[in-house]
Amino acid sequence: MKTIEAPKREDLVRRASDLVPLLQKNALAGEENRRLPQETVDALTEAGILKMRVPHRYGGYESDMRTVVDTLAEIARGDGSAAWTASVWAISSWMVGLFPDEVQDEIFSTPDVRVSGILSPSAMAAPVPGGVVLNGKWSFNSGVQHSQWNTNAAILIGENGEPQPVMVAIPVSDLTIVDDWHTAGLRGTGSVTTIAEDLFVPQERVLPMVPVLQGRHRSVLNAGSPLYSAPFMPTACGTICAPALGLARAAKEAFLERLPGRKITYTAYENQAEAPLTHLQVAEATVKIDEAEFHAHRAAQMVDAKGAAGEEWTLEERARVRLDLGAVTQRAKEAVDLLNTASGGSSIYSSVPIQRIERDVQTINLHAILHPNTNLELYGRIVCGQEPNTVYL
The missing domain is CATH 1.20.140.10 (Butyryl-CoA Dehydrogenase, subunit A, domain 3)
Structure with a gap:
């Protein structure tokens, strides 16, 4: 773990502006291949764009929302698909910060880890000893082919029979990817479908969504950060x-x-x-x-x-x-x-x-x-x- 000094807003926006010519050059290739070119992903990573919503203790910037908006808008000047995917990575990285600290340690142990995610609970989670078993699929999973982790929503049927939405953290390698992203717009986002089949997820990687929507989470170390005070x-x-x-x-x-x-x-x-x-x-x-x-x-x-x-x-x-x-x-x-x-x-x-x-x-x-x-x-x-x-x- 390491803490670094976060760049100022104008510095991050300048880094994004510097990427615009490259993003414009690669945008057509992203459309044709229906996913971001690796050169684009590498450039976003090297510029620190993906660190904006990562906790300080993992080398992230914990950037405020105005910085995030201005930086991502600059990325979109070059390529809308790159900006959309970077937005999803930013939201999902922030979501990881709501999980228990040991889950954050696991996910952010990968340098420059990319986390994508889906908010729509289109899979079912069945409770089992020590966790849940997932079955279902998530469409529109932007950037997942370039990601190592997913934070996806599912419906858990509790002991009282009441359904509740939960968020689960899943290694992308545990999911089946269906190459079905044939669309009119945002073609470069690679927003394919992913499927979970009888996939076990340990309890610490299952996060009830209702408290999260209300602004409550399970991280102890992020409790004092303004970044994680917002719903x-x-x-x-x-x-x-x-x-x-x-x-x-x-x-x-x-x-x-x-x-x-x-x-x-x-x-x-x-x-x-x-x-x-x-x-x-x-x-x-x-x-x-x-x-x-x-x-x-x-x-x-x-x-x-x-x-x-x-x-x-x-x-x-x-x-x-x-x-x-x-x-x-x-x-x-x-x-x-x-x-x-x-x-x-x-x-x-x-x-x-x-x-x-x-x-x-x-x-x-x-x-x-x-x-x-x-x-x-x-x-x-x-x-x-x-x-x-x-x-x-």
Whole structure:
């Protein structure tokens, strides 16, 4: 175990910015192979991106949420799939910090370990002496082919017959991987399906989810860290909104890069940059990107501030983070849609980044946790005095 001085926010963001050319170069290969190129994974690792949510005692940075958001958004400027996968690794590494300390010792004993994970409890856990036996599958398991561990959710039927969600820590080598990631967007994330068949998991690697969702965990050594004072959902939501923000910024950069010398075919405009329509499109997209940034930073600020103060979360505050999450993804997609529409027929070639950015941000908007309509309704229910229709708050 070793403790190192964590880099400042601007240093991590600069490291991420330095990676953008490499990420852009490798993005098409990631799409074609339906997983991140090893060069991309190695670059993220060497830059320390994967240490952001690892405890100090294992050489991690314990970065605050604002740092995580800004760093991951920079990664998304280069490649949405790389940013999404890094987001999943960040959330799952943080989740490991909620397990008993001996489990953390086991997992983080691997240098630069990568942990992926699934929140949806799509497997069953049967209690047996000393632990549980898992059977089931988890789809959308982003980055698992590059990971050593999984933190996956399952349903445990307790002694009283009542089902309860649990999180289990599993070596990826214990799972069967099904290569089924054939998708329209985020193709480079390698979000394949994994299967557990009669898999024994020792009791110390089984974590009840309800206390975790409420901000309680089983780590003694992390008890005093503000990083682990926040409930799971605000932490996860604050993290996973960053790729959408970065993709919106990437779309603006990609559009402006191709703009000089382009004309608007079948019109008198020999230079698209001279058209008032273009001016309006770029300005409106910029406003939407700024709005997405506002919501991403507001969510991050709330997670950081309440964690540092050790304050309890109200139901409305939890729902507001979900609201911010939905707003980031919605505004980002609106900005990308505008710029993609203005990019012309030549933009459909796979070598032109805007079409991949469009597909990636559309895919993010369809994710069950990020879906804007779902998050808007949830917040509206609560401020209108109704009970939430989910435990994922």
